[in-house]
Amino acid sequence: MEGPDTAHGIRPFARRFENAAAKLSDSDRGFRHAPGTGESTRPPSARSSRRTGEDSGGGSDGGAPLPRSGSADPYPKIELHVHLEGTIRPEKLLDMARRNGVTLPADNVEALSALYRYRDFDHFLEMWRATTGTMRTGDDFRRAVLDYALEAKAHGVQYIETTFSPINRNKWDGIPYPAMFDGVTDGITAAAEHYGVTVRAMPSLIWGVDRELAEECAQWAVRYRDRGIVGLDAGGNELARGDVSEFDRAVAIARDGGLGIVPHAGEAGGVRAIRDVLRWNPDGLQHGIAAAGDPALMAELVDRGTVLRVTPTSNVATRVVADIAEHPLPRLREAGVRCSIGTDDPALFGTTLGQEYELAERLGISPASAYRAGVDGSLCDDAVRQRLREVGDTAFGAPTG
Ligand code: HPA
Numbered sequence: 001m002e003g004p005d006t007a008h009g010i011r012p013f014a015r016r017f018e019n020a021a022a023k024l025s026d027s028d029r030g031f032r033h034a035p036g037t038g039e040s041t042r043p044p045s046a047r048s049s050r051r052t053g054e055d056s057g058g059g060s061d062g063g064a065p066l067p068r069s070g071s072a073d074p075y076p077k078i079e080l081h082v083h084l085e086g087t088i089r090p091e092k093l094l095d096m097a098r099r100n101g102v103t104l105p106a107d108n109v110e111a112l113s114a115l116y117r118y119r120d121f122d123h124f125l126e127m128w129r130a131t132t133g134t135m136r137t138g139d140d141f142r143r144a145v146l147d148y149a150l151e152a153k154a155h156g157v158q159y160i161e162t163t164f165s166p167i168n169r170n171k172w173d174g175i176p177y178p179a180m181f182d183g184v185t186d187g188i189t190a191a192a193e194h195y196g197v198t199v200r201a202m203p204s205l206i207w208g209v210d211r212e213l214a215e216e217c218a219q220w221a222v223r224y225r226d227r228g229i230v231g232l233d234a235g236g237n238e239l240a241r242g243d244v245s246e247f248d249r250a251v252a253i254a255r256d257g258g259l260g261i262v263p264h265a266g267e268a269g270g271v272r273a274i275r276d277v278l279r280w281n282p283d284g285l286q287h288g289i290a291a292a293g294d295p296a297l298m299a300e301l302v303d304r305g306t307v308l309r310v311t312p313t314s315n316v317a318t319r320v321v322a323d324i325a326e327h328p329l330p331r332l333r334e335a336g337v338r339c340s341i342g343t344d345d346p347a348l349f350g351t352t353l354g355q356e357y358e359l360a361e362r363l364g365i366s367p368a369s370a371y372r373a374g375v376d377g378s379l380c381d382d383a384v385r386q387r388l389r390e391v392g393d394t395a396f397g398a399p400t401g
C-alpha cells in the first residue's frame with residue numbers, strides 16, 4: 001500500500017507540470033467552479049487481478065469551451081469514473097438531438113450550458129435525464145466512446161473505464177440492448193485502433209429499478225465480457241436505492257460471469273449507502289467520499305484495499321460538497337484511503353480530466369498517487385495492468401516502499 005502522498009519521484013515532463021501547478025496554486029488559491037460556462041475561474045494550465053482480455057490542447061468539439069490542456073506533454077492519467085452519456089459536449093449533443101428527432105430542453109449551446117448549473121443533486125439528475133436520452137442508436141454510443149477517447153488522450157489518458165446506463169434507454173426508448181452494447185464495444189475496438197487508447201466499459205444499474213430489469217442488464221453485460229465489458233455499476237439517485245438486496249441476484253450474475261462490481265455510493269447517499277453496498281464486496285466505489293466522515297469506515301476501506309473513484313468538480317457542481325476547499329479528498333488521503341480521479345460527466349460539469357487531476361493535486365493527491373490508484377483499482381486484465389504500471393513507472397519513477 002502506498003503511503004501518504006508526497007508527489008515526489010516524478011520524471012522530468014511530469015516535473016515541469018508539477019512546477020506549473022505549484023505556481024498556479026500559489027497565484028490562485030480560492031478556485032471556484034463556474035458551472036455552466038464550461039470554464040473555471042482559474043487560468044488554464046496546465047486490486048486484484050481481473051479478467052477480459054497527442055495533445056490537441058483540450059480538443060473542443062464545440063459546445064461549452066473546454067479548459068485548455070495544461071501541457072503539450074501531459075503526464076499519463078487513468079480515468080475510472082466517467083459516464084459515457086455525460087461526455088457529449090453541448091454542440092455534439094444538439095447535433096445528435098436533431099439527427100434523432102429528440103427535443104432537448106434548450107436548442108442552442110448557450111441555453112443548454114445555462115441548464116448545467118445545478119441547484120442540488122436532484123436537479124443535476126433531472127438535467128442528466130433530460131439530456132442523455134438523446135442517444136438513440138448504436139452508432140451514437142460508438143461515436144461517444146471514440147470522441148471521448150480522443151478528448152481524454154489530449155490530457156494524457158492511458159486507460160478509461162467508462163460507465164453507461166442502458167436500462168432506461170431500453171425501457172423508455174426501446175433501444176435494443178445489443179445495439180447499445182455493440183456500439184460501446186465497437187467504440188472500444190476503434191479507440192484502440194485509431195487512437196491507441198485502451199477503453200473498458202460497464203453498464204450501470206439504476207437505483208430503485210425492478211430487480212428483473214437489473215438482472216437482464218447484468219446478463220447482457222456478461223455476454224459482452226470478451227469485448228471489453230469489465231464490470232457492473234449502479235447509479236442514479238442513491239437516496240432512492242431502497243433495499244439494495246434487490247440487486248443481489250444481478251450482482252451475482254455479474255460476478256459469476258467474471259465481471260467486477262463498482263457501484264456509486266457515498267456521493268449524496270452518505271455513509272449508509274456505502275455500508276449497504278459493502279454486502280457485495282465491491283471492487284471499488286464510484287465516489288465513496290462520504291466515508292471521510294466516518295473513521296471506522298475509512299479504516300475498513302483501507303483494509304479492504306478499496307479504491308475510490310473521486311470526481312472533485314462534480315461533487316461541488318452537484319452541491320454534494322459546499323466548496324472545493326471543503327472537499328474530503330485530504331481527509332481520505334490522510335486516512336490512507338486510495339483515491340483515483342475522474343470527471344464523472346465532463347460535459348455536464350464543464351471539466352476535463354486534466355483539470356480534475358490538477359484539482360486533486362491541490363487537494364493533496366499527487367498525479368502519481370492518482371495514477372497508481374487507477375492502475376490498482378481498475379478492472380482490466382493482467383496484461384493491460386502490467387503495461388499501465390510500466391507507463392506509470394517510466395513517468396513517475398518506481399514506487400517506493
Ligand atoms: N451519480 C449518480 N448517478 C449519476 C451520476 C453520479 O455522479 N452521474 C450520472 N449519473
Ligand code: ZN
Binds near residue numbers: 081083286344
Ligand atoms: Zn458518476
